[in-house]
Amino acid sequence: MPKVLFRGARLVDPASGRDAVTDVLVEDGTIAGMGEVTASRGTTVIECDGLVLAPGLVDLHVHLREPGREDKETVETGSRAAALGGFTALVAMANTDPVADSLSVVQEVRRLAQRAGLCDVHPAATITKGMAGESLTEIGELAGSGVRMFSDDGKCVQRARLLRMAMEYAKAFDAVIAEHCEEESLAEGGQMHEGYHSSVLGLPGVPSAAEEVVVARDLMLARLTGGRLHLCHLSSAGSVELVRRAKVEGMSVTAEVTPHHLALTDEDLTGYDTNLKVNPPIRSAEDRDALRAGLADGTIDAVATDHAPHAVEDKEQEFDQAPPGTIGLETALAVVLTDLVGPGVLTLERAVEALSTGPARILGAADHGGPVEAGRPAHLVAFDPEAEWVVEPPFASRSRNSAFLGRTLRGRVIHTMYRGDLVVHEGKAQR
Ligand SMILES: [Zn+2]
DSSP: OOOEEEEEEEEEETTTTEEEEEEEEEETTEEEEEESOOOOTTOEEEEOTTOEEEEOEEEEEEOOOTTTOTTTOOHHHHHHHHHHTTEEEEEEOSOSSSOSOSHHHHHHHHHHHHHHOSSEEEEOBOSBGGGOSSSBOOHHHHHHTTOOEEOOTTSOOOOHHHHHHHHHHHHHTTOEEEEOOOOHHHHTTOOEESSHHHHHHTOOEEOTHHHHHHHHHHHHHHHHHOOEEEEOSOOOHHHHHHHHHHHHTTOOEEEEEOHHHHHOOGGGGGGOOGGGOOSSOOOOHHHHHHHHHHHHTTSSOEEOOOBOOOOHHHHTSOTTTSOOOBBOTTTHHHHHIIIIITTTSSOHHHHHIIIIIHHHHHHTOTTSSOOOOTTSBOOEEEEEEEEEEEOOSOOSSSOOOBTTTTOEEEEEEEEEEETTEEEEETTEEOO
8 A cells, every 4th residue: 555645734633632734644554654744755645735634524324225225325336425525434324125133234234335445334223123113123233243323213213112122232232322303193294394484385394393302202211221322313403402401411412413404494495395305304594503503512413414315206206205315425524614614603623523523432433533643544534625616416426316406515525535545536536
C-alpha cells in the first residue's frame, strides 16, 4: 500500500479537540506522522489547501436493501454512495427481505460488504423474529457474533413487555436497542405531519404524539432495565425535550436526527413531492428548530441519514401510494454544512462530532471517529467547505429519490480514506 501525505489540511478532530493546519502521513493503513512531514520517495502527496480533514464519517442508520431489493440498492452500491459521502463506517438496518433476524443474513451482509471493501458495514439485527413484534431474536448469539445494534427499524416494537426483555438481554451483551418510535394506531393512514399544512393540503396527518408516547415509554423501560437505548430519527420538539430531561437524570440514552428533519419543514410538502414523504414525517418549523437546538447542545448525539432508496416507479405514484424515504448518504455532510454550519447553528467541530465521533462511540466502533493520531487506523475524510454543487443524478446509489434534488449545497467531499486506502479521490470513487 503506497504512503499518502495529506499536506496542509485544516484538521478538525473533536476526539482530541484539535483544530489546526497540519500534515497527516498515512502508511500501511495507519496514521504514521503529523505536524510538518517531509514526503519521502514514492509518497502520494495530496495538497489540502482549503480542505478540512476529519475522521471518517459514521452513519448509524442506512437501508442497503440487500438481500431482497437489489433493484433499489445493494451492499456494494450503498457502500460506494457512503464512501462518496465521506462515510467510512455505517450500520445496515435489518428490515431486508429476508430480515436480518438470523446469523446467516447478518453474515451474508458482512461478506458482501467485505467484497465491496469501501467502508465498514455493521449489520444490525432485528429485535423480534421476522420483525413480527411477537418473540425475540437470539440476541445473545447475534451479539456474540459481533452485532452491536438491534432494531426493528421500519417498525416500532409495540409491546412494552417484549421491549423490556430485549433491553435486558441486550444489556447483558452491552448491545444497543435502537427504536423506531411510532405508536401504530396513532400513525395509521398518516401521510405527513399533522398540523396546519396537512389540513391545507388535505392529507391525513401523523401527530407528533405518535412518536412522543413511544419515546416516553421507552425511556421508562430504559430506566427500569438500565439497558442502552438509542432513539432513531427524532422528529418532534416534544421528543427532544423528553430526551433532554432523561439525560439530565443521567440515563444511558442516545438519539439521532436526519439531515432532512434538520433542513426541511412540512411547508415544503406543498408541491406534493413524494421524495419529501418520509417516516417519521418532516414536521413544523418549531420542531425543526428544536431538533437543531437539541443537536447543538448535545441532547441529540448523532446525525444519521436514514438512507432509504426506492425505485423511480414506486416514488412516481400518487402521494398516498408512494413509499416513505429519501436517499441521504451522498448529501448528508453538505446539508449539515449548508443549513447548520453556514448559518452558525453548529460549529464545524460539533458538526464533525455529530457525524463521526458521536455515532462511532454509540456503535462502539473504536477504529472510527478519531482521535486522528499517530498509530491510529487511517479512516479520514477531506472536504472542501466552500465548494458549491447542485444535487442531481447520477448518484452512486442505485436510487435517486433525494429530498434535496435540485438544491444547491455548499461543501463537498473530495477524498475519503478507508483503512489507508483512498476509496474516493478528487471526488471520484476509485472502484
Ligand atoms: Zn425508522
